Amino acid sequence: MFLSKKNDPLRALEKTIGYAFKNRRLLETALTNPSYRADHASAGLEDNQRLEFLGDAVFGLLTAQQVFERYADEDEGGLTVRRSHLASGRALAGLARRIGLGQYLRLGKGEEAVGRDKDKSLTDAMEAVFGAAWCDGGIKAVKAIFAKLMAADSEAPLDVWADNPKGRLQELAQRNAWQGSPTYKLMEVTGPNHAPVYTVRATVCGGHEALGAGRTKRAAEVVAAQALLRLLDDAGLT
Numbered sequence: 416m417f418l419s420k421k422n423d424p425l426r427a428l429e430k431t432i433g434y435a436f437k438n439r440r441l442l443e444t445a446l447t448n449p450s451y452r453a454d455h456a457s458a459g460l461e462d463n464q465r466l467e468f469l470g471d472a473v474f475g476l477l478t479a480q481q482v483f484e485r486y487a488d489e490d491e492g493g494l495t496v497r498r499s500h501l502a503s504g505r506a507l508a509g510l511a512r513r514i515g516l517g518q519y520l521r522l523g524k525g526e527e528a529v530g531r532d533k534d535k536s537l538t539d540a541m542e543a544v545f546g547a548a549w550c551d552g553g554i555k556a557v558k559a560i561f562a563k564l565m566a567a568d569s570e571a572p573l574d575v576w577a578d579n580p581k582g583r584l585q586e587l588a589q590r591n592a593w594q595g596s597p598t599y600k601l602m603e604v605t606g607p608n609h610a611p612v613y614t615v616r617a618t619v620c621g622g623h624e625a626l627g628a629g630r631t632k633r634a635a636e637v638v639a640a641q642a643l644l645r646l647l648d649d650a651g652l653t
Contacts, residue, residue: 424519431514432544433563436551441466443521445543448536450523463543470546471502477545477561478502496586504538510564511537516544580640584617587644587653593620597643599636602626617643623650 425442429435436442444461452462475498482489482497489497500506511517517531520540530536548556581597588596596619606612613632617639618624625646627639647653 428514428516428519431563432560434548434552434556434560436547438551441547441551442544445470445547446516446519446540447521448523448526448530448540450526450530451521452523454523463539466543466546466550467539468546469549470542470544473545473549473557474507474542474561475502477557481561481565492589493586504534507541508534508537511541514564516540580637580644584619584640584644587647588619591620591652596620597640599639601632601635615639619643619647623647623652 423439425439426435429442445463445466447460447462449462449464452460478498478501479494482494482501486494486497512532517537520531520536522530522536526533526536545557545560548560552559584597587593598618600616600618602614602616604611604613610630612628612630613635614626614628615632615635615638616624616626617636623643623646625639625642627635627637627642629635629638644653
């Protein structure tokens, strides 16, 4: 176990996250995947799932405070979207990768090959670290970790629609009260049955429209939304 080793590898992790645990077992538990507990059933270990539950709420609170303070002109809907983006599993897994959290995970034999870079393992552990810090040092501890880990992104603009052009187009239509917008219409399907190509037209109020093509109808809608957003950007309507 990490606890009794003089050259404790977790000290490097504590330095990275900006917080030293008083109760080291909390941090160990946060890094214990259920697969490790299952492989060591006779040891009576805890896994990180309960701490992950707590950490999910803690991280949600911290991200809510951040977007509330950072985006003073946003309404509730906009703040909700930004908080959801920051606290998403994808974002948490990315944060865990940036700090090398995977190397510290305690995994079962079956998870060793892929578990250290698996999104769910990383997300659960990242949230569990926040849950453990809350149990160890309360709000002061989790704020210290949050500030350290999010500092690199603090000045970067948060593009919550970077991977969701349809969502961005929907938000734009709502913000401008473009009723009934956007709409997507399937224009044609070409190609052989085993490899069809769908063409979709995206339209918003005012007659602005663009076409997109893809291997599925949804993929074509995404391309059409991207094309329409470019047109609206060029027209100064975004």
